[in-house]
Amino acid sequence: MKTIHLNHSNLEEWQKKASPTVMALGCFDGLHYGHCAVINTAYQKANEKQVPLSVMSFFPHPKTVISKGKVHVHYLMPLAEKEAKLREMGVDTFYIVEFNREFAGLSPEQFVGEYLNGLGVVHAVAGFDFTYGSRGSGNLERLKQDSCGRIDVTKVEKVELRGEKISSTCIRERLIKGKVSELLEFLGQYYKTECEWNGETFRLYPYYTLPAPGRYEVTLNHRSGSFNREIIIANDGKTLQCTGDIPLFLKGKLTIDWKKEISESRKVRIS
Ligand SMILES: Cc1cc2nc3c(=O)[nH]c(=O)nc-3n(C[C@H](O)[C@H](O)[C@H](O)COP(=O)(O)O)c2cc1C
Numbered sequence: 001m002k003t004i005h006l007n008h009s010n011l012e013e014w015q016k017k018a019s020p021t022v023m024a025l026g027c028f029d030g031l032h033y034g035h036c037a038v039i040n041t042a043y044q045k046a047n048e049k050q051v052p053l054s055v056m057s058f059f060p061h062p063k064t065v066i067s068k069g070k071v072h073v074h075y076l077m078p079l080a081e082k083e084a085k086l087r088e089m090g091v092d093t094f095y096i097v098e099f100n101r102e103f104a105g106l107s108p109e110q111f112v113g114e115y116l117n118g119l120g121v122v123h124a125v126a127g128f129d130f131t132y133g134s135r136g137s138g139n140l141e142r143l144k145q146d147s148c149g150r151i152d153v154t155k156v157e158k159v160e161l162r163g164e165k166i167s168s169t170c171i172r173e174r175l176i177k178g179k180v181s182e183l184l185e186f187l188g189q190y191y192k193t194e195c196e197w198n199g200e201t202f203r204l205y206p207y208y209t210l211p212a213p214g215r216y217e218v219t220l221n222h223r224s225g226s227f228n229r230e231i232i233i234a235n236d237g238k239t240l241q242c243t244g245d246i247p248l249f250l251k252g253k254l255t256i257d258w259k260k261e262i263s264e265s266r267k268v269r270i271s
């Protein structure tokens, strides 16, 4: 998979190199079941049309830019993890578009003309609520028209769980409330964070969101194996303490699977 960081200044260079592609559109933070439905639908369409599959995502999160920094998005995964998962899903080209005020101000027609038609998109796939263009005024109902008839569109209907849309937002909300056990149904796996353990303390890697302060059942994953433990997140929301011993050979990069909340912060005592 090729990863391309796209912005206004290098767009023309990539337009010249473009070839026909099916493209999935969205932020895809967390790659939950709703996101996977979009990408898998685009994968099937690309196979039908015998063209490569691409994904277009945006960074920083549009909500941060549109709110002029007032909305802080708690990211669920760093770019490297998103790249690894998209590669596993069979994506050929991953575009990360720099989302800034200028880009946000593009009209729907400009975005489709320059970033979709211009990059060889023959078929766009997105979810039912995907919007584009200034004020989010573009949507899938008008995308074909915005492409001057050159792009076909597939809209993926809402993937929901017990009446709730599966979204990055609802995952963030559960993390902030410490409800990690509910995430398995949204993600298809435990929510995981990568960190560095130096033998005494954990340092969380950037662009992950820790659950709320409290005590949790976790699995520590290391290249040498997996270890079930309990971790306490202190009331500062960032200090992690493991209740059981951690073998010193685990020093270095660790992945923490957050499996189950045991107790909330007010009942937690850090020794
Ligand atoms: C080129 C482009 C420009 C956009 N400009 C805006 C904008 O000015 N205002 C807005 O609300 N959304 C805009 N959006 C749509 C946002 O990406 C999206 O609506 C916003 O993040 C809300 O996401 P939501 O689906 O979680 O509600 C734009 C999207 C694209 C691709």
Ligand SMILES: Nc1ncnc2c1ncn2[C@@H]1O[C@H](COP(=O)(O)OP(=O)(O)OP(=O)(O)O)[C@@H](O)[C@H]1O
Pocket (backbone or CB within 6 Å): 025, 026, 027, 028, 029, 033, 034, 035, 037, 038, 125, 126, 127, 128, 129, 130, 156, 157, 158, 159, 160, 165, 166, 167, 168, 169, 170
């Ligand atoms: N539950 C869902 N069902 C169908 N499509 C979805 C669902 N969630 C997201 N999508 C689609 O997946 C793509 C990525 O969307 P996006 O990253 O904005 O997802 P999101 O989970 O809604 O994010 P956020 O909660 O931060 O707004 C978009 O095309 C969007 O319409």
